[in-house]
Amino acid sequence: MNCLLCNSNETKEIFSYKEGSFVTESKKxxxxxxxxxxxxxxxSYCTNIIKENLDNYYKSIYQNTQNKKTDRFKEFNSxxxxxxxxxxxxxxxxxxxxxxxxxPSNLGILPSLKIFQEKIYYYYFDQITLKHKFNNITKLxxxxxxxxxxxxxxxxxxxxxxxxxxxxxxxxxxxxxYHDALKKGGKIFIEIPNDVKTKSFNxxxxxxxxxxxxSKLFEKLNFKILAISEINSxxxxxxxxxxNENKNTKIEKKSFLKKLYLFIQTFIPDKxxxxxxxKHFISNGPNSNFPIIRLIVEKKD
Numbered sequence: 001m002n003c004l005l006c007n008s009n010e011t012k013e014i015f016s017y018k019e020g021s022f023v024t025e026s027k028k029x030x031x032x033x034x035x036x037x038x039x040x041x042x043x044s045y046c047t048n049i050i051k052e053n054l055d056n057y058y059k060s061i062y063q064n065t066q067n068k069k070t071d072r073f074k075e076f077n078s079x080x081x082x083x084x085x086x087x088x089x090x091x092x093x094x095x096x097x098x099x100x101x102x103x104p105s106n107l108g109i110l111p112s113l114k115i116f117q118e119k120i121y122y123y124y125f126d127q128i129t130l131k132h133k134f135n136n137i138t139k140l141x142x143x144x145x146x147x148x149x150x151x152x153x154x155x156x157x158x159x160x161x162x163x164x165x166x167x168x169x170x171x172x173x174x175x176x177x178y179h180d181a182l183k184k185g186g187k188i189f190i191e192i193p194n195d196v197k198t199k200s201f202n203x204x205x206x207x208x209x210x211x212x213x214x215s216k217l218f219e220k221l222n223f224k225i226l227a228i229s230e231i232n233s234x235x236x237x238x239x240x241x242x243x244n245e246n247k248n249t250k251i252e253k254k255s256f257l258k259k260l261y262l263f264i265q266t267f268i269p270d271k272x273x274x275x276x277x278x279k280h281f282i283s284n285g286p287n288s289n290f291p292i293i294r295l296i297v298e299k300k301d
Contacts, residue, residue, distance in 0.1 A: 004171050005175050005217060011036040015044060015196075020203040025060050029053040030203045040212030044196065045168035046206040054167065057145065057204050058127055061203070062105075070212035080112040083160060084296070087189050090227040090296055093117040095157045102144060102163035104130060110137070123152060146173040151181035157188045164192050165203045171207065175221050182299045189221070190214070194230060194291035213295055223297035232291040 002009050003242055015035045032051070037044040045244050068200045087093070093116050101108050101124045110132060123135045125144045130137065157178050166174060178188065195208045197202060209217070215225055 001036055001045075003041055004168055005041040005043055005213075005220060006038065006046060007213045008038060008040065013037075014039075015201050015208070017201050017203060020088065020214060021248065022061050022203075023082045023171055025057055029057040029060075031288040033209070034140075035201060039207050041216055042210040043217065044201075044208040045171075046167075047255065049114075049167060049206055051167050051170075054165075054204060054206070062127060065178065070219060077107060077112065079160065080107065080109050081115075083117070083189065084116060084190060086227075087296065088116055091187055094155070096121065098123070098126065098152065099156045100140075100151065100154045101158040101160075103121050103159070103165065104128075107132070108132075108159060109158045110134060114301075123150075123154070126253075126277070143259055144174065144177075146170055146177050149177075153183055154185055155180065155186055157186070159188065159190045161191060161193065163255045164195070165210075166207060168206055171217075172221070179299055184299070186299045187226070188218075188295075188297050190293075190295040190297075193291050194293050197230075197291050200290070209293065215295060216234055218295070218297045222300045224294040224300055227300050228293070228295045230291060230293055232289060 001011070003011055014037045016165060017030065017033065017035065030053070033049050034046050034047045036047055093113070095117065096119045097117060098121045099110070099113065101110070101122070102127055104110070105126060106128050108124065108126075109129060110120065110130075114119055114134065120134075121138075122134070123140050124130065124137045125141050127142045129139060140151070144151075164167070182188075191206075192209060193200065194211075194216070195205060196210050198275050201208065211228060211230055215228060220227065
């Protein structure tokens with residue numbers, strides 16, 4: 001498989017997948033895959049992945065997500081609140097903005113965005129159906145298919161930990177479709193794990209970028225880089241400990257205190273719960289100690 005960006009056939013097999021959190025599902029749907037790297041473009045990607053297998057993988061691990069108890073004050077979720085603060089530090093959030101989110105899972109960016117801008121028209125793709133009690137929410141499908149899915153005209157596309165899950169052969173086509181759907185001056189926000197720095201090549205991630213490679217990709221596809229940052233210092237982290245810690249922790253596993261908080265918040269006045277939620281965000285920061293890359297791009301005319 002040639003490089004996704006420069007089409008070079010001089011890609012190398014430098015990295016390999018490691019055992020992920022869902023061992024049975026990983027072996028079943030990712031049994032015969034590898035990773036190729038273009039050292040010039042700073043992009044690595046999964047080979048031999050079948051779209052149906054990726055789709056079935058998500059269905060198998062998220063089948064019980066819809067019934068999980070969620071935070072009553074989800075706008076203070078540390079990942080998304082942190083992302084919105086980063087975004088509005090670089091870009092103004094206008095009224096009546098039309099936002100498309102790709103893969104919000106059972107939460108997404110909308111509650112946090114609404115802290116700063118109430119009038120939002122929100123569209124999304126995900127296998128999960130969101131249960132937010134807001135107006136102007138439209139589910140466009142389980143996932144975006146560049147060959148068949150239709151997109152409305154959009155001001156902002158939000159991709160929080162979704163870019164790294166795209167089928168590699170569809171990557172360029174999908175970003176071009178997003179470019180076409182954006183209005184003049186439209187933006188895309190992206191956050192991805194810095195897997196190349198941490199050597200964390202785990203299923204179901206299918207794309208792996210270095211900071212330079214991520215910039216090259218969007219610049220080549222007619223976007224202007226407004227901001228790009230590496231969050232969390234690689235040098236100050238002990239990844240072996242973090243990996244061992246993460247390996248034994250299932251997605252969305254909550255501590256006893258967190259579970260207790262979710263239960264008792266039903267009976268506590270809003271002002272006290274919000275005070276705790278905000279304090280909880282401040283003390284925890286952007287969701288994880290793992291390095292991440294954040295990018296904001298703007299459509300060129």
